[in-house]
Amino acid sequence: MNTQSDLTWLPATGVQLRKAGVQFDAxxxxxxxxxxxxxxxxRMxxxxxxxxxxxATGRRGVYFxxxxxxxxxxAWPDGVTRFTASAGHVSYIPVPALNGPTWPLxxxxRPTTPDRLVHTRLLCTALHSQE
Structure with a gap:
């Protein structure tokens, strides 16, 4: 696995918000x-x-x-929240550091390489199959 310095969007400590549409959406x-x-x-x-x-708190959200x-x-199923940027709309995604206290996140x-993100089509298919 790469070090935290390879993943420049990760906070060094704690939790930070990252603007959607820059490094990733969610x-x-x-x-x-x-x-x-x-x-x-x-598994897939x-x-x-x-x-x-x-x-770990509230709605116990999972951010992909x-x-x-x-x-x-x-077309996403009901119950899915999109975090993306568009004209007149900004979203922020909470991102924890790799180590240290980040509760409740x-x-x-964990991220493995700078260019490795969740495959959107696979995620969408998985969510639709669980409707």
């Missing part, structure tokens, strides 16, 4: 459904589904970090 799926889809993607990709962040521009023109699946 899809959030709340609760156990998000965790189940993340684990299914991991040999354990490297791309970076996936989970929250996907390529910029791959979110807005797809953590990595369900």
């Amino acid at each position: 899809i959030r799926v709340d609760g156990e459904k998000g965790r189940d889809v993340a684990d299914w993607l991991a 990709t040999g354990g490297d589904p791309g970076p996936i962040v989970e929250t 970090l996907v390529p910029v521009g791959s979110v807005s023109h797809r 953590s990595w369900r699946y």
Whole structure:
């Protein structure tokens, strides 16, 4: 696995917000459904589904970090929240550091390389199959 310095969008410590549409966009799926889809993607990709962040509080959201521009023109099932940028709209995605205290955020699946993100079409297919 690469070091944190290879992944320039990662915070050195704690948690930071990253503007959608710069390094990545995101899809959030709340609760156990998000965790189940993340684990299914991991099985389908040999354990490297791309970076996936989970929250331990509230809706217990799971954030799938996907390529910029791959979110807005797809039909997503109900219960999915899109984090993307467009004219007059800005979204921010919470990103934890790789190490140290980041609660309530953590990595369900850590980023491995700067260009490795969750495959959007595979994610969309997985979500539709669980409707």
